[in-house]
Amino acid sequence: MPRAQQKIAEHVVGNSRAVSGSTNLTASPRLALVDGDIGDPVIAEKITATAIERFSRIDVLVNNAGFFPAKPFTDYTSEDFDALVSTILAGFFYISQNAIRQ
Numbered sequence: 001m002p003r004a005q006q007k008i009a010e011h012v013v014g015n016s017r018a019v020s021g022s023t024n025l026t027a028s029p030r031l032a033l034v035d036g037d038i039g040d041p042v043i044a045e046k047i048t049a050t051a052i053e054r055f056s057r058i059d060v061l062v063n064n065a066g067f068f069p070a071k072p073f074t075d076y077t078s079e080d081f082d083a084l085v086s087t088i089l090a091g092f093f094y095i096s097q098n099a100i101r102q
Contacts, residue, residue, distance in 0.1 A: 011055040015047050038065045039086030044094035052102055061099040065091045 013032045014025055020033045027033045032050050036043035051058045067087040069080045076084075 011051075013047055013051045013054070015043070037086065038091035038095060039083075041090075041094045044091070044098050047095060048098035048102060051099075058099045058102050061096060063092050063095065 011030050011032075013034060015034045015036065015038060016022070017037055018035055019025060020027065020035050022033075025031065025033060032054050034043070034047045034050050036046065038044065038047075048058065065087050067084045069076055069084070
């Protein structure tokens with residue numbers, strides 16, 4: 001399909017720990033914002049529930065969460081490791097599982 005005819009995303013649910021406070025995004029009828037840690041299964045459920053309640057379905061899921069402590073790997077603490085696993089692994093798992101269920 002030529003670029004001019006491609007359809008852009010009509011409805012989006014955005015998430016970050018404090019997305020509603022962003023100066024770059026404003027909630028609207030086409031954009032829902034859900035604050036919270038993607039590694040928390042309750043937040044993953046809230047994101048998917050928001051998509052279903054507001055927009056009736058989920059067509060595409062973009063897993064784009066990341067965590068990178070800005071220090072040498074050998075200096076990572078157990079808290080750094082827990083945050084990394086929570087964001088990258090658990091976050092991917094919970095949101096993907098919920099989106100597929102719908």
